[in-house]
Amino acid sequence: MALEGVSPDTLATARAIVLAGQGIGAGLALIAGIGPGIGEGYAVGKAIETIGRQPEAKSDARSTMFIGCAIAESTGIYGLLIGLLLVFANPFIRHILD
């Protein structure tokens, strides 16, 4: 690779920096979980309000709520996916290891 002739010490330092960066990056990516948490809580709260006001619309409100929650969740899932990629399939570390 492009790293020929680099001393082992430098390589070890580079590897450590990449590992530290991937850990911090994965942690930061999971901050994306805040948004869906608030959004889903709000959706569920509104659904409960609806059920309280109109108990006969219970099944409708519930199925609509599940779909809304699933859609609100996707941004959080993107963050989770980025976090998983960084931890388990980091594309940058290959340059250092090979």
Next chain:
Amino acid sequence: MEMNVTGPGKIITLTFGDTEIAISETLVTGWIVMIILTALILWLTHDLKVKPTTKRQAAAEWFVTFFENTVRDMMGDKFVYYAPYVATIFCFALVGALISLFGLRSMTVDINCTGTWAAMTFVLITYWKIRNNGILGYLKGYTEPVAVITPINILSEFATPFAMAVRMFGNMAGGMIITTLVYGALTAASQAVYGLLGITFLKYFSIFQIGIPAVLSIYFDLFSGVIQSYVFIMLTLAYVGDAARTED
């Protein structure tokens, strides 16, 4: 329970000259699920009566009615013929996810699998849009309301199947990774306790793995698997129904 978190393992690799075709865990699990479903359906539907006399037939009828009503609610009476397709996807996804309860790798923890289903939904959406508007009308739909936002429209068109695939994959993969990590931690904890107490004969048996992972399994495998399969078919119905319904 050992799981490879970076992707499904390859069971066999077939080589034809230079090309390699890998038979992955997902494929094998998929065929197992198909066999289970076929057996289940054959058992549910043999010697049916006009008036149901057995619980077996009542269950089968309830199942069919449930999906027909779901499709009717979401898409209207005209599109009830989508019920078998939707029921198939639901059963396949559900049993494919629940098979992880038997220690196999669940099918939906593979972006190829969920991506295929999302691509099928995308094909259906595009088919209905082209059929209702004509190929020119379909292409013109991208330039509405103004021509400047065409790239954004194209992006949002492809974001639909992408989001569907990633949503299901992400949910199940996250659950599987957390479960695997907890299994590993429980093994380590058991070994530490054995070392403390000086027990040597239980080296391959982890005492903490009894019972505790079941709590996680109920949420991540059962609840998540059912909800995500249901949400997947509901989104399919919503999107396809949106594209298929004409203005009248």
